[in-house]
Amino acid sequence: MMRIREMRSGDIPEVMLIEKESFNDPWAEIHFYSELYLPVAITWVAVSTGKIAGYLCCWKIEDELHLNNIAVRRDVRRKGVAQKMMNKLIRLARDEGKRIITLEVSDRNPAAIAFYEKNGFLREGFRPNYYEHDHANALILTKHMETT
Ligand SMILES: CC(C)(COP(=O)(O)OP(=O)(O)OC[C@H]1O[C@@H](n2cnc3c(N)ncnc32)[C@H](O)[C@@H]1OP(=O)(O)O)[C@@H](O)C(=O)NCCC(=O)NCCS
DSSP states (O other), X not given: OEXXXXXXXXXXXXXXXXXXXXXXXXXXXXXXXXXXXXXXXXXXXXEETTEEEEEEEEEEETTXXXXXXXXXXXXXXXXXXXXXXXXXXXXXXHHTTOSEEEEEEETTOHHHHHHHHHTTOEEEEEETTOOTTTOOOEEEEEEETTTO
């Protein structure tokens, strides 16, 4: 059984292990701690058999949700963990009458792009040379709640 709950400060060491195995430019630990105190932030962990399987960090900005981070532990990928978190986020967006969910993703990240496109996100913008560490371009993907 997997459940999704609010992230707590005690989760952050485990979250950092996933963050570091998931990204070449991981967030610093302090970044996660500060999210916990930000009123606009949604920070969730997915927990299965007592271990953190993944997490999601999002901001509520007026009628938009900005998805800032989502990652799943390597050994439990392709088992629907990210999908469960996305389903919950989409439900929240609908319940709170949000207009869009939007995010940036590297154009060198086909797994994430496939995941977002499956969830109805459309390519609506392009920021060349966006990521400092590898100079990859960013795609801006947006899901319109009214139409998708
Ligand atoms: C992207 C990521 C969060 C997906 O997590 P996940 O739990 O493995 O995804 P799910 O099992 O919920 O996948 C749901 C659907 O997304 C798509 N998808 C997910 N991973 C995919 C991959 N590697 N290749 C192609 N499609 C993929 C599939 O359609 C999948 O459904 P299916 O397995 O029935 O075919 C995960 O690969 C990850 O943590 N990557 C590193 C961090 C990252 O890149 N985060 C996004 C930054 S913008």
